[in-house]
C-alpha cells in the first residue's frame with residue numbers, strides 16, 4: 001500500500017486555488033522532495049497531509065486511511081515552518097513531554113542525537129536561535145517514531161553546518177524503511193537528499209522523477225569553448241550535440257551527452273579549442289523551465 005496518496009485533490013482558499021487537482025502516490029520507504037517556488041502549494045499540501053486542512057475536493061490518504069487518524073496514533077509526524085515551543089521548558093523536558101504523548105516513542109537519547117541537540121538539552125526553549133529552534137521542531141516531529149515524516153522547509157534559518165548535520169540526522173531517521181516528504185526551495189537539497197523529486201507549480205505537478213531524470217527531461221548540458229577565428233562548421237554533427245551557438249568566437253554546444261561531444265571534439269576534429277567549460281543542466285535550470293509562468 002502506498003504511504004501517501006493524493007487522489008484528485010484540490011484546495012481553495014476563497015478564490016485562490018492553492019492545490020489544483022493533484023494526484024500522486026508515494027511509496028513507503030522513499031525520501032521525496034516537494035520542490036516549488038513561493039506560493040506553489042507546498043505548505044498547503046503538507047497541511048492537507050497532516051489533516052490540518054481538509055481538501056475542497058478529492059481525497060488524501062495516509063497508508064490508506066484518514067490523515068488525522070495517522071497523526072493521532074503517531075504513524076505520521078510533521079515539522080512545520082512555524083509553531084511556538086513552550087518557553088519555560090528545557091529542550092530535554094520539552095522533547096520528553098512530547099514523546100510521552102505517543103504510544104511507541106523513540107528513546108529520548110536517540111531523538112536528541114538524531115536532531116543534534118545533545119549540547120542544547122539543558123537550554124530553555126526561549127533561549128534558542130532560529131536554527132536551533134528548527135532542530136527542536138525536528139526532534140518533536142520524530143518523537144513518536146512516525147513511519148511517515150513530513151518536513152516543511154526544514155532547513156530554513158539553519159547555517160551551513162547545521163544543515164549538514166540536519167540532513168545526516170534525517171537520513172539516519174529515514175534508514176530502515178521510513179518515508180520522508182520534505183518541502184524545499186533549495187534545489188541542491190532536493191538533488192542531494194531525495195530519491196524522488198516532485199516539482200510543483202501553481203498547485204499542480206510540473207515534474208516527477210529522480211533529480212537526474214528531471215534535469216535530463218529539461219534538456220541537455222552545455223560544452224562551451226573559445227574557437228576564435230576558426231570555422232564552426234560541422235560542430236552540429238558532433239555526437240550528442242542538439243544545438244550550436246557561436247557568439248564572438250565563443251561556442252556553446254548544447255548536448256545530450258557531453259562525454260561523447262568532448263571526445264568527438266578532441267578526436268574527431270583538428271580544432272584548437274581553449275577555455276573549455278562544461279556545465280550541467282542543473283536542477284535550477286530545470287526548475288526554472290518547469291515552473292515558469294506559461
Ligand SMILES: Nc1ncnc2c1ncn2[C@@H]1O[C@H](COP(=O)(O)OP(=O)(O)OP(=O)(O)O)[C@@H](O)[C@H]1O
Pocket residue numbers: 013016017018036037038039040041042043044045185
Ligand atoms: N490561509 C490562506 N488564505 C488564503 N490564501 C492562502 C492561504 N494559505 C496559502 N494561501 C495561498 O495559497 C497558495 C499556495 O500557498 P502555499 O503556502 O501552500 O505555498 P508554498 O508552496 O508553501 O509557498 P512558500 O514556498 O512561499 O511557503 C498561495 O497563492 C498562497 O498565497
